[in-house]
Amino acid sequence: MSKAPRSSTTKKIADLSLNTESGLDTELTTNHGLPINDDQNSLKAGERGGTLMEDFILREKITHFDHERIPERVVHARGSGAHGFFQVYEPMARYTRAEFLQDPGAKTPVFVRFSTVAGSRGSSDLARDVRGFAVKFYTQEGNFDLVGNNMPVFFIQDAIKFPDLIHAVKPEPHNEIPQAASAHDTFWDFISLMPESMHMIMWVMSDRAIPRSLRMMEGFGVHTFRFINEKGKSCFVKFHWKPLLGMHSVVWDEALKISGNDPDFHRRDLWEAIESGAFPEWEFGVQIVDEKDEHKFDFDLLDPTKLIPEELVPVKRIGKLTLNRNPDNFFAETEQVAFHVGHVVPGIDFSNDPLMQGRLFSYTDTQLIRLGGPNFHEIPINRPIAPLHNNQRDGFMRQMINSGRTSYSPNSLSGNSPSQVAALDGGFFSYAERIDAHKIRARSLSFFDHYSQAAMFFHSQSVPEQNHIVRALRFELGKVETTAVRERVLYHLAQIDKDLAKRVADGLGVSVPAKIEGPPNMSIPADGDPKQFQSKRVKEMKPSPALSMANTIKGDITSRKVAMLMSDGFDEAAFATMKKALASAGAVPKVVAPHGGTLKGAGSNEVPVDVTLLTTASVLFDAVCVVAGAKSVKTLQADPAAIHFVEEAFKHCKAVGALGEGADLLATSQLAKNETIEAGIRSKKLVSEVGVVIGGAATASKVAAAFIEAIGEHRHWEREADDFVAA
Numbered sequence: 001m002s003k004a005p006r007s008s009t010t011k012k013i014a015d016l017s018l019n020t021e022s023g024l025d026t027e028l029t030t031n032h033g034l035p036i037n038d039d040q041n042s043l044k045a046g047e048r049g050g051t052l053m054e055d056f057i058l059r060e061k062i063t064h065f066d067h068e069r070i071p072e073r074v075v076h077a078r079g080s081g082a083h084g085f086f087q088v089y090e091p092m093a094r095y096t097r098a099e100f101l102q103d104p105g106a107k108t109p110v111f112v113r114f115s116t117v118a119g120s121r122g123s124s125d126l127a128r129d130v131r132g133f134a135v136k137f138y139t140q141e142g143n144f145d146l147v148g149n150n151m152p153v154f155f156i157q158d159a160i161k162f163p164d165l166i167h168a169v170k171p172e173p174h175n176e177i178p179q180a181a182s183a184h185d186t187f188w189d190f191i192s193l194m195p196e197s198m199h200m201i202m203w204v205m206s207d208r209a210i211p212r213s214l215r216m217m218e219g220f221g222v223h224t225f226r227f228i229n230e231k232g233k234s235c236f237v238k239f240h241w242k243p244l245l246g247m248h249s250v251v252w253d254e255a256l257k258i259s260g261n262d263p264d265f266h267r268r269d270l271w272e273a274i275e276s277g278a279f280p281e282w283e284f285g286v287q288i289v290d291e292k293d294e295h296k297f298d299f300d301l302l303d304p305t306k307l308i309p310e311e312l313v314p315v316k317r318i319g320k321l322t323l324n325r326n327p328d329n330f331f332a333e334t335e336q337v338a339f340h341v342g343h344v345v346p347g348i349d350f351s352n353d354p355l356m357q358g359r360l361f362s363y364t365d366t367q368l369i370r371l372g373g374p375n376f377h378e379i380p381i382n383r384p385i386a387p388l389h390n391n392q393r394d395g396f397m398r399q400m401i402n403s404g405r406t407s408y409s410p411n412s413l414s415g416n417s418p419s420q421v422a423a424l425d426g427g428f429f430s431y432a433e434r435i436d437a438h439k440i441r442a443r444s445l446s447f448f449d450h451y452s453q454a455a456m457f458f459h460s461q462s463v464p465e466q467n468h469i470v471r472a473l474r475f476e477l478g479k480v481e482t483t484a485v486r487e488r489v490l491y492h493l494a495q496i497d498k499d500l501a502k503r504v505a506d507g508l509g510v511s512v513p514a515k516i517e518g519p520p521n522m523s524i525p526a527d528g529d530p531k532q533f534q535s536k537r538v539k540e541m542k543p544s545p546a547l548s549m550a551n552t553i554k555g556d557i558t559s560r561k562v563a564m565l566m567s568d569g570f571d572e573a574a575f576a577t578m579k580k581a582l583a584s585a586g587a588v589p590k591v592v593a594p595h596g597g598t599l600k601g602a603g604s605n606e607v608p609v610d611v612t613l614l615t616t617a618s619v620l621f622d623a624v625c626v627v628a629g630a631k632s633v634k635t636l637q638a639d640p641a642a643i644h645f646v647e648e649a650f651k652h653c654k655a656v657g658a659l660g661e662g663a664d665l666l667a668t669s670q671l672a673k674n675e676t677i678e679a680g681i682r683s684k685k686l687v688s689e690v691g692v693v694i695g696g697a698a699t700a701s702k703v704a705a706a707f708i709e710a711i712g713e714h715r716h717w718e719r720e721a722d723d724f725v726a727a
Ligand code: HDE
Pocket: 073, 074, 075, 076, 079, 113, 114, 115, 131, 132, 133, 134, 147, 148, 149, 154, 158, 159, 160, 162, 220, 221, 222, 223, 337, 338, 339, 355, 356, 358, 359, 362, 363, 364, 366, 367
């Protein structure tokens, strides 16, 4: 047997600092580098004999496989990540000494992980839930992790309630039901006893909890942080992420159906956008509050159930985040990334928000078990790009080979290296806040207005958004079996808005209680008067237009998916014009047809089918256009799946287009229920023309322009008013 030369890649002595492996042009080896000659058969006592214990190759492979899973995150288990960079617009030295916020020419690498909170790793992306929005900035001064959410407030005010909140929302312990859903008794039981959660409840019942895309949601640092400048002067700061594609959501019926059709909908959307070069972008915003203004608001800056209305303190946009690279390996990057609220850089510091203070403990603690020991900072995705030197040593899975005799400080044997860094030379120091206090377990009275901001949020929503909140509450409480729990929630809703409570109660077929009884309410101070805190809203706050998604950026259809519904015999010219117009506007047109393979046009051309009516659904698209062509449309008219497709898109208030004979498909569907008789001619009329664009095949480019404008609106909510399309 002649011996073939081994490839140069395998001959290379492993470079311990190299952690990526392409899998291309390499030879198969064991974990110890032994070339493997047969990976198809285990070692046996004869061809039909038992497997031998000696087979160390088989044992190594199976043993590793047996240990492939690590514990999933106790919250935020389901996530999707991406790499990118951050650039500041102008130096922020006036407020902070953070080095990555000074030079507009510098690009700071980032890794971002988005997540849902309650569901397990394999749960659906479209659960009604808060989304995690965690950003790791790899700065020259070490890693800064901004571990935020897509909602600016939280359910609870004190970290000591977090395990209770999570136990309540997770599947119930006796039967592990329901998965990734808050619509069950234990969650609402807890909420009904925690009026401080009411503001957050308004957010999670709103459209913010069912985003169209991770790329189309805001992000928030939630807590009040501190900036500290070179002179040691501090101010308070709230962090924001503003998506350049605007904020958009799906409708709840759509969310439910997406969960079945494509549970990876958000993950796929993020992945495909980045692969196609439609890089998601957010502007980084700050709301800055002077130290002296700490008490000027009628809520407490340290209370994480409150936000600062943008109309009171504008959001200053100071930089931009761009995500431009998908991970190479989900486990190595997205799963092993370890965020920590305590990872700050000089110039950024914490406030005394009691929720934030508790988080400062939790994140390192959780990684110790999840990532198997104290050296998780050495996993490539977690490593800082800033040099790392300290006297921490050893532990499970230590990668770094520390040379030298000393691992203590002070030392004289290594010249006292590594040495401390003076504050003036960039060393981190905590803000020297003056504290003179009693050691007590208590909550400040300034934390006890639980309803005013909840009402502000509800009253800031557009009518369709308010309707969605009512429906969401009817859905969630409709799944709650315990009457007393429903009643307690209705009572709290009535403190926010009587009409809101009544509408929800009507949907449930119950009435709103005037008072509630039950276990002591933990949110009321022990020596407080319950009436003062429970019976009324403390004050009327002006609506904040910035809180409504109706006021978001519209018109950009970049990366929007458009179904081109067609079959054999389609009108080639009309199809080509529409497809080209959509693509030039940045959208992603896809041919959806009754069968796979290719479609034959009315002329001699063929086009490949992207997806069939069996393998896709309207809920996976932003809009649908029925392409012209007599034969093609006849086939679609005879196909219930095609009719359902347009009806469902219409029901979900999406743009619907029809070229030429394509209008006949709409006429066959429930979109054209009303018969009208004009001048003796009987004709079917569309139930609503809002967002429906119909035109002749010869005028395809004009139709395309109007259709694109309709898609740019995202949704045509007016249609919900007379919602009778059953889809
Ligand atoms: Fe977290 N949170 N959290 N959290 N959180 C975790 O850390 C915790 C809170 C947030 O993509 C865990 O590494 C406590 C608020 C995000 O890897 C854990 C409290 C906000 C992520 C943990 C909070 C967040 C986490 C689970 C109350 C918005 C996902 C795995 C005191 C500002 C990060 C892990 C990722 C993850 C604890 C409240 C955001 C257990 C104790 C408020 C985005 O450490």
